[in-house]
Amino acid sequence: IIDSKCSSMASTGSSVAASNGKSDRTFSRGRGGLGIDPFKTAVLFIEFQNEFATEGGKLHGSVKDVMAHTKMLPKAVQLGEEVR
16 A cells, blocks of 8 residues: 555655655656556556445545546546547
8 A cells, every 4th residue: 555655755756764764665757658568457446436436425425526526437437448
């Protein structure tokens, strides 16, 4: 699991300090999809639970504005169709 501190470090090429003050991990910048083999690559859609994504779900009210603003669901459907 990558926490928010690690993922922000990944985009800058920085390192994360361990409790002893020394870096325990170093992240390099991404390479923009170089070397992706479509026969060995998967797209994972994570956290598409009805509680969030479905109108009437217990947590839908907390995320519906962001999902609408970013057009998350239509973009996810489009991506799924494109990678098939």
